[in-house]
Amino acid sequence: MTYEKDAAAIVAAVGGEENITSLYHCITRLRFTLADRSQVDEAAVRAVPAVQAINQSGEQFQVIIGNDVPKVFDAVTTGHPGLNRKVVTADGADSDDAPVKQGGNVVDRFFGFLSQTFPPLVPAIAGAGLIKGLLALAVWLGWMSTETQNYQLLYALGDGFFYFLPILLAISAARTFKTNVFVAGALSAALVYPGLVTLLSAGDPVHFLGVPVTATTYSYTVIPSLLAVWALSWVERGLKRIMPQALHLSVVPLLSLLVVGPVTLVALGPLGSIIGEQISGGLNWLLTHGGVFSGILLGALLSLIIMTGMHAALVPFILGNLATLGSDPFLPLTYVQVMSVAGALFGVAIRARSGKVRALSLSTGLTALMGVTEPGLFGLLVPMRKVFLGSMVGGAIGGAISLGFNAQAYALVGNSGLPGLPGLAGATFGWSALAMGAAFVGSLIAVCVIGFDESPLTGGVVEPASTGTARAAEDDLATVKSPANGTVVPLDRVNDPAFSGATLGKGIAVRPSDGEIVAPFTGTVVTVFPTKHVVGLISDDGIELLVHVGIDTVELGGKGFTAHVKDGDRVRTGDPMLTVDLPAVSATHDVTTVIVVTNTPAFAGVEPVVSGTVRAGDRLLAIESLEHALEATR
Template sequence: MKHKDEINSIIKDVGGVANIQRMTHCMTRLRFNLADDKKADLDAISKINGVLNTQFQNSQLQIVIGPAVADWYDEISDLTGIGQEESQETDVKEKKGFFSKLLEIFSNVFLPVIPAIAGAGMMKAILGLLSSFSLISQKSDSYIILNLMADATFYFLPFLLAISAAKLFKTNAILSAVLAGALLYPSLINNVGKISNYHFLGLPIPVINYSASVLPIILSVWIMSYLYRFVDKHMPDMLKVIFVPTVVLIIMIPIELIAIGPLGNYLGSILSAASMKLFSFSGALAGAILGGLRPLLVMTGMHQALTPIVFQNFASKGYDVLMPTMLVSTFAQATGVLTMAFKTRSKKEKSVIYASGISAILGITEPALYGVIVKYKRVLLSVCIGGGLGAAYVSAMGYHLGSFTPSNILSLAVYALMPKFIHVIIGLVIAIVSTALLVLVLQPKVGVEDEKPVIDVSKENATREDLSTIDIFAPMEGDLVSLKEVPDTTFSSGAMGDGFAIIPKNGVVKAPFDGTIAVIAQTGHAVGIRGKNGIEVLIHVGIDTVELNGKFFQTYVTQGQKVSKGQKLISFDLKKVEKQYNIISPIIVTSGKVSLKDEVRVDGIDNNTLLAQASTADAI
């Protein structure tokens, strides 16, 4: 088990095995339905090695892992025995709104099917590439088989959704698949457009093409779950094997074909028509909204509501207009992340940037979104604006996508098969260029290294050959003052160590160098950091602020946590704190020696400003 320690920590921090009602995963996230959400410690989970982000969305705990999520899911299942089909029933229930329940159902039904959809979409892209470069004839047997491989998932989508829905609604998966078979039976499918109705006991059965449909099978399995439990409960044990499925199918299939299927198809058509109405009213407006808000939709889980609409569009119209906006947003997110490589010199940060950027280009945006974009508000704003502009252009030009394909660079081969493909390319260029420019202009540099010091550093203590030094950069923006000006003799006398002080201009404390959190006050007013060779620095926000007992303070790190220079450690309400206490903040080297000229003041210092050079050696 590769992630044993991390898995054990997750189980503990979600409230233990007994608190897990259900567990699933998607391409990048572990998803937990908990009996009691309050038992989950999000801060602790977020600090587990390998976890990119943690959040509650629609009453579901989502732990963002990245592309390796399936391995984590398997390990949790092996360790706990909890899988998709299992549930821990408790007395603790949470009331959820109708829309939250609906989103949760769509999400949980589609998640297990996503790998098949993604694989089929990639097959479409590969087939499009082969066809575009005339590497295969569309009349050849090989093309026919490859097309079969790509289309099978979408054509028989009701079967896949039936099995997934059966697990969600805790009913018989085989009978659920039979319901899907009834929707796709050749006598119905082959007569679409030839006759309008069949009749059963005098009741009309509309002849509808249910291939690639979503709502009809989900509704059918949901209703069957109640019927199955009722029949199974009242059927004598000796008759259950034969008569439970007989009674269920005799009742369900007519109801499905006469009422549920047409109703689900009608609801899907309404959703599709509503989306098309927005695009017909103003393609540019619709594209701007969907392309611009896509990152936020993913963060809130609202993007799941669009999935049935996409498949309904393909099933009823033969094309879709929503997915092109998703493609543009994907490229905008990849661009926003990769552009950050020009804004940081931190090797650690760049490794995350490159990995998540490549992942985004290949269609998996969560690592980029949670690992980089949401950390920097200006990058998020740039991505939303760039994605919105590019998607607005593509939608305004009336581009239609002919078949489902993942939103990644390889999928351009599928987009190229449709008319007006040039507008997709132009839209992507708009998104890429505008996003990159906005990030370059709006986002300040972070984690800057190797800047020239603005303060001369005395080297008088650096006389031994084995002496090691570490640069201390400003942990806060403000005015630099001598330690002697601190109105507390413990600090000003140098009893705790040499250093300096800052009168902060905002309420953010950042790491002055790469290191480990040696101590963090529960009240949030102070933090100690240990750097290389044992040098330790204490950052104390204000004087006597411990008396606030944590009021107006928030911490973002824990003891023992590794941090990078420029990483946010503490935030505080500067205006409220300085109303009650002197806000001058000592920065003390508690282990080692520091050399800094007294009476030096630098207005508006920031984390690019080298304040001092601390040194330590065996003899110190």
Template sequence: MDKQQLSKDILKLVGGEENIDQVTHCMTRLRFNLNDNKKADKATLKNTPGVMGVMENGGQFQVIIGNDVPVVYNALVGNMSKGANAGSSGASASTGEKKKRNPISALFDFISGMFTPILPAITGAGMIKGIVAILVALGWLSEESSTYIILSAIGDGAFYFLPIILAISAARKLGSNMYIAAALAAGIMHPSITELLADGHNSSFMGITVIAATYSSTVIPIVLAVWIASYVEKAVDRVVHASLKLLVVPTVTLLIMVPLTLMTVGPLGTVLGNGLSGGISWLFDNMSIFASILIGGTMSLLIITGMHYALLPIVVGSMTTLGYDFIIPLMFAANLAQGGAAFGVGLRSKNAQTKSLAYSTGLTAVMGITEPAMYGINMKFKKPFIAALSGGAIAGAFMGIFNVKSYVITGLAGLPSIAAFISPAISTLIYALVGGLIAIVAAAIITYILGFQEDNAPQAAATPAAEPATPATTTSAPVVKEEAKAQDEQIFSPMTGEVKPLSEVPDPAFSEEIMGKGFAIQPTEGRAVSPINGTVFSLSKSGHAIGLVSDTGAEMLIHIGIDTVKLKGQFFSPKVQAGAKVSVGDVLMEFDREEIEKAGYTTITPVIITNMHQYESIESAGRTTITEKELIYTAKA
């Protein structure tokens, strides 16, 4: 394909150079900040050969190209008269003043960045609470036994000390010291403070009233406190001499913020948190069907725009204060409806490859991972997406009528998380299952009745690969490769460390397997070696991402850490260039793991196959710890 012509077509179809405020690229897509998104011709772009898809997300207009995106980007910048304004990283070109970030988008980004990393902890604790409830309900566990006390503590611990967990995550997102934030949370939760403010009795600090409040299991008070503390910490840091920073900055920050939180920020946050939880509870108590139809029918739209992250504080707040939540059941209904719509496409389609993709992505949606079905099938054919929204609304109405609640916070709202609906009354579980079945069947039937147009659909549609929202530039043009028939592929470990499931990676693009499948490694040493025999396809200038293609066609991504692109290459030392031939065990990258973590970034490293549409499954080697060059998994063709 003529990448030069493709870049000219894209430039024209996004509204021309005068409509581009800024353009960047990631590993698989061009990311435009346009002056006016309405000037872009999305319909024509979607059907342009070489364009896999088009999305609008977080204020960005994204054109999905695939692994050849660096070539297209370079050609695009070359065709822009102001392309010389590209940033020093080579990853951005601007035709004007950079716009201020949309405050709403910034808020959603903060909420998602804060809650996503802690979901495994509260999900695991929540599932344990559910298991304990089942054991008690069946009479297999006595509430008087020491076993019950210990299991309950395991389940309740993450929720009771949620402010400390949130403080660490929020500080990391804000770029402030995580341990000062944890100390702040520990201060307001100290048993002496809890006892002092118990039973609604106000106290005082240096003559100023301290309003009675309990901060265990709360969300908003500590988030507000850490946000304000980040400004206090940075202000103190600016005026203190380097030799005194370690002593003065944390001392002053804590002395200011702990009393301030107890006197003002904490009580205000408590009022806001109780108001949100109480408001949601009132809404579902008095307008249950309307609220359920509205949320169930629009949940997928919220996910597309990223606005669903705004619901996370409400979900967590309801769960910690009320013991249950109404929103997760509606998310469950919406996800299963996406799967049902994809099944409907499979039933009606005349194209064998479309059928196969529809059934496979529909199954993943029913399991709780909706992006492949939503972007690869339902939104592609338009009417099935409408059917999915309708199915979510119909199932939502059922959930509302029967007052279905979730008693556990789940990482994925799909069939594997059905235990979230188990309560002492088994009827809740039954209603949830019936509601999920209604979502699938309703969406499938509506899709079949409405039909869809297949003429413009690619004959071998592959789900567009998502990727982290951080730019990734290549040190040189990527290797041009041809897609060959896939063969079974053995993937060897690129580093020494602890093997983790992708679900534990604090980035939805990896944890929800949107980019591909595989495993992650928490490294204990600071280097990465080749996991396959093949070619280095691309290498980010920042060093955090390495793309490879094996000799038998497996396309791989090794992504060292999350958000580490922001380090701009600091602490990374590449040992190869794009285009280099490599064998298993050849050193690709050395990095300073300790310094990266000191800078506030996790070094957990996804090792994934990005062209999973060519493979049926992956099989784990079953290791929990691993060393370089040991087999980590096998991709089955």
């Protein structure tokens, strides 16, 4: 779903760009600071399809979106570039003056940088890449000649993005590095400037102030531009610290370009080209010449690689292959991985004795076919290790076929499930389809043959799929435990309409008596918001939960909060998640902690089971599955 129209309507309804003095987003809502609150048309804001509710908190006008708020925020800033200079971080720092802050080691920060820089480019990559893929298919089928003007005009539409990729990538990287996007674009534009390309390709030695400039081509490249913008971010911040504010508009960009430009042409650009060529060459050699062996290895391990985030490091080289070669051998393996997970989940559905496990495997299996494997991967395959092993068998079979027959992808369409099949359209589509089918069937058969233990999902009791009698016992219901010691607060009494009106889902709240926030069930941490006041989780039963500590505590920018978990962590009931400096936070904010089931419609019932005082680990919510409710009526 795209949000361009919704974003435009929201900006217009709050009084337009001129009325917005600053904006940012938290985990559920857009937060605007407005010059004139009277210019807001609240009815028009509420009428926007993406908007669930609105709220006024102090000087902030909040537009409540829900889980898709990052997408809406991206649409707002993309459709209104002038607002980018008004974006602030959660602690109020100007995004152009503050470097990106990420926790973890160098590897974690590198993957975090990739995950922020490349996703904004995916729509253009998908559209332009698909044009090139479809043109290649048309030529292969004999429907079009490369000599025709129609082909050449269409090819320009597809190839233009990749030719000027350094410029567009620089703009996205500048947003990640929190440096001026247009100066970054100007810096990278010099790398593909026709006059420079001609000069470097003429064959004569080129020098700058006596220093030799390496003759290389930067069109279609990735790493040189990233290195240039990284250097620019440091130089620009250093200059802003030592120069008066009045000189920031003109002198800082001037000096930044004069310093970083020559360094890029003399050192960073050639270095980036060498690094990219060597790594890309090595990976492509392995993918092209490793054949069946590499296919078996990568096909079997790709789910693990994706779970650790290591696949993000391959994005630059995939883009490079698509840009320079027109195809890539790694992407088909991601389709194989999706189908191997889906096949394993359907294998569970066939063999499962527990109705709960069967229902969960069917729902997550269908989701996996659509290209979203995380619910099934973390909810079923990881807890039931033999099922994960079965998916690895299917992945190995599909990977062997894919690389054994040199299957290629011709576009990066952002989805490796059935909706993403156009990305494989080309000369090797048949082999890709065979690899996907083999992965699905191989995983399904392997799971059925190997078998599995259902107890991790049934609490040690394997129940039949259908008993023919009602099962209304409380123990049959999934539960959410209290994440904190304190006093229970009904959700409708929470001082925030987004929560009290159940806009984001049903649930309950706890006013904590101490600062320890623990895991409310066994599952996976989906997200820890940068300001560490919100944790999103998914249980092994498929319950998507939001634990939101305090009201409007995003304004603290993380002060008073310490996170003990990170995205992707596995947690068990009672594991520490957050520590809150309760006296400090409660001095300025309501510390009521809200616990809501964000996928409430997926269940028959979400009901509180306790009131008064509660201790961490006590039953807080009972969650009744649709299957349980259906069986109870029999």
